[in-house]
């Protein structure tokens with residue numbers, strides 16, 4: 001049995017239970033410490049050395065096998081391309097009964113057991129709660145939960161793809177509200193807040209508020225007052241409950257309005273030296289460094305904390321390609337440049353020296369990425385700066401539920417003895433099959449484009465499956 005060291009304070013290790021998660025759970029009776037009375041038994045979880053060598057050891061077997069199945073399809077173009085065409089076909093909201101995933105039970109069951117369960121938390125509150133618990137039991141700091149209702153703007157057809165759902169409309173319509181889409185989104189989002197707890201994060205897709213909201217965003221403006229009131233109510237509730245909010249970045253068509261709205265929320269709620277609200281910055285957009293510079297200037301001027309969630313960007317298929325960096329390498333450089341700049345507290349003129357230098361404002365960084373190099377190098381830089389007593393900003397990491405588990409668990413294992421692991425979150429979505437299908441399609445396209453990463457993931461999952469089967 002692996003015996004951890006407890007700085008000499010533990011009288012004895014009472015039991016060592018290796019749970020489903022693969023984490024070693026130790027029950028320890030303490031000799032005495034300032035914090036724990038003598039003789040008190042405590043349960044603590046420590047990732048074992050084997051977890052460092054085999055990060056996927058923490059995955060339950062059912063989850064491992066489903067991930068292996070999805071990775072097998074994703075890493076093989078002869079399986080992936082037809083699957084993508086099928087998914088794209090089903091993602092159109094106006095399909096007849098036979099091809100409607102919310103109405104055809106056979107189609108629904110097939111998709112549910114595979115793609116849906118791999119990437120989404122649940123269709124009902126009960127299913128979602130169970131999934132949130134399972135993710136936290138795996139050792140993650142918390143979950144980022146989002147309600148799937150959204151619109152995706154197709155730049156080529158110049159039209160939004162909007163799944164209407166009556167799930168919350170009836171409930172919402174009882175309230176005094178004139179826009180039932182906004183009301184349904186408000187009720188659905190407040191329900192999402194009830195599914196998570198302190199330390200978790202709520203992610204918002206604001207175009208889920210429907211056509212009136214999207215129209216304001218497309219003009220670069222703030223949404224209707226009813227939506228602003230809903231956002232305010234949600235933010236107040238989250239702040240009271242210790243839940244942070246991430247406003248997701250969406251299609252470029254709407255992004256200016258979304259960014260403007262989020263900036264106002266940050267100005268109002270990020271006033272206690274930490275971010276309650278995060279804005280999402282898409283590193284693949286050529287314009288992002290200048291948008292970020294404007295937001296840093298606002299944070300410095302008005303003294304609020306900028307919640308900087310950084311992603312590469314998920315709408316390459318539907319957005320105007322000319323707005324996006326010309327090459328993947330350009331996107332990577334922009335992503336790593338912003339991430340490392342924030343950790344060094346130096347982005348453009350902010351935190352620089354010289355005649356145009358401006359103070360670096362308060363920033364909380366959230367790195368949402370599956371790119372192993374980006375996240376591990378950022379975590380390393382953060383640790384080095386903390387150890388050297390150099391200025392840096394708080395950082396947390398996030399990967400999507402069902403993707404890059406090897407990266408997530410490798411990050412969790414990146415810690416020295418007696419150190420807390422980095423803050424790693426898993427991000428999941430809940431909603432009906434119809435509401436989630438656009439999200440599923442983006443995940444599938446991402447897997448197609450990230451050929452190398454998908455192959456690496458497949459190899460890691462296959463190796464872990466072999467290790468369990470053959471006990472190597």
Ligand SMILES: Cc1cc2nc3c(=O)[nH]c(=O)nc-3n(C[C@H](O)[C@H](O)[C@H](O)COP(=O)(O)OP(=O)(O)OC[C@H]3O[C@@H](n4cnc5c(N)ncnc54)[C@H](O)[C@@H]3O)c2cc1C
Pocket residue numbers: 247248249250280282284311312313314315316324325326327328329331368369370371398399400427446449450453
């Ligand atoms: C927790 C979490 C939250 C997210 N939230 C959002 C969100 O709010 N909004 C959003 O848009 N996305 C979001 N994403 C998705 C994200 O934007 C990326 O699509 C996804 O994470 C893949 O990028 P990567 O950083 O993991 O790394 P990689 O797999 O290394 O990079 C793939 C990405 O590089 C870019 N890229 C690929 N090819 C090219 C090319 N030829 N030229 C230029 N760029 C290219 C694309 O952005 C592509 O998605 C989120 C991801 C995570 C993990």
